Amino acid sequence: MTSLPNRTSLRAPVRAIAFDLDGTLVDSAADLMHASNALLAELGRPPVDLPAVRSFIGDGVAKLVERVLAATGGLPGAEETAAHTRRFLAIYEADPSAHSALYPGVAETLTALSAAGLKLGVCTNKPMAATRRLLADLGIADRFTAVVGGDSFPTRKPSPEPVLGLLALMDIRPEETVFVGDNEHDVAAARAAGVARVLVLRYGYARVPLESLPHDGILERFGALTGALSAASAC
Numbered sequence: 001m002t003s004l005p006n007r008t009s010l011r012a013p014v015r016a017i018a019f020d021l022d023g024t025l026v027d028s029a030a031d032l033m034h035a036s037n038a039l040l041a042e043l044g045r046p047p048v049d050l051p052a053v054r055s056f057i058g059d060g061v062a063k064l065v066e067r068v069l070a071a072t073g074g075l076p077g078a079e080e081t082a083a084h085t086r087r088f089l090a091i092y093e094a095d096p097s098a099h100s101a102l103y104p105g106v107a108e109t110l111t112a113l114s115a116a117g118l119k120l121g122v123c124t125n126k127p128m129a130a131t132r133r134l135l136a137d138l139g140i141a142d143r144f145t146a147v148v149g150g151d152s153f154p155t156r157k158p159s160p161e162p163v164l165g166l167l168a169l170m171d172i173r174p175e176e177t178v179f180v181g182d183n184e185h186d187v188a189a190a191r192a193a194g195v196a197r198v199l200v201l202r203y204g205y206a207r208v209p210l211e212s213l214p215h216d217g218i219l220e221r222f223g224a225l226t227g228a229l230s231a232a233s234a235c
């Protein structure tokens with residue numbers, strides 16, 4: 001009787017890792033809060049606190065600003081909201097990193113993964129200009145083969161479009177890719193793009209229990225990624 005090949009031997013080897021940004025690589029909530037509060041001060045509105053801002057992150061800047069406005073006196077009309085979003089971006093892009101930091105283990109782990117020959121990419125819903133500046137300020141811009149932001153394609157995560165766009169730029173197929181994120185949009189986008197594995201970080205800005213999401217594993221800390229990848233390739 002012929003034996004069936006095991007699951008692993010049917011899988012393409014992992015050649016790339018695509019990372020989410022906010023809540024995965026970078027704890028960026030404090031700068032988003034400061035930029036929100038600078039805007040709110042100009043509008044004569046009360047400030048928002050860190051837990052509120054954490055819960056507003058993940059759908060891009062326009063949604064963040066809408067949620068900030070809705071929580072502090074109400075959402076104005078579409079044109080005024082768009083003007084406030086532009087003002088928020090001007091404030092945020094001028095310095096997106098003063099109060100932000102890489103999560104523990106991020107710099108070392110990215111170095112180890114590139115040294116192991118893996119291509120690394122970023123797929124975030126944050127607009128590109130702020131993303132580029134944040135990655136540069138935190139000293140990790142040169143680790144990535146490609147970066148895509150919330151304004152790089154017509155749709156954002158949870159759409160698979162930016163994930164597939166990132167992989168095209170990296171010349172990598174979804175089945176050769178692991179996606180590492182922190183929220184429900186990352187899992188949905190990566191699943192819809194057909195990546196081989198989806199891992200989520202416990203410490204990020206998820207708005208639903210991680211256990212309820214169709215991921216392939218929860219990482220308690222960023223440094224656990226190298227072990228998770230070698231365990232998967234060994235089994």
Ligand SMILES: O=C(O)COP(=O)(O)O
Binds near residue numbers: 020
């Ligand atoms: O919502 C944002 O602006 C950024 O979020 P992300 O990096 O987690 O995709």
Ligand SMILES: [Mg+2]
Binds near residue numbers: 020021
């Ligand atoms: Mg995130």
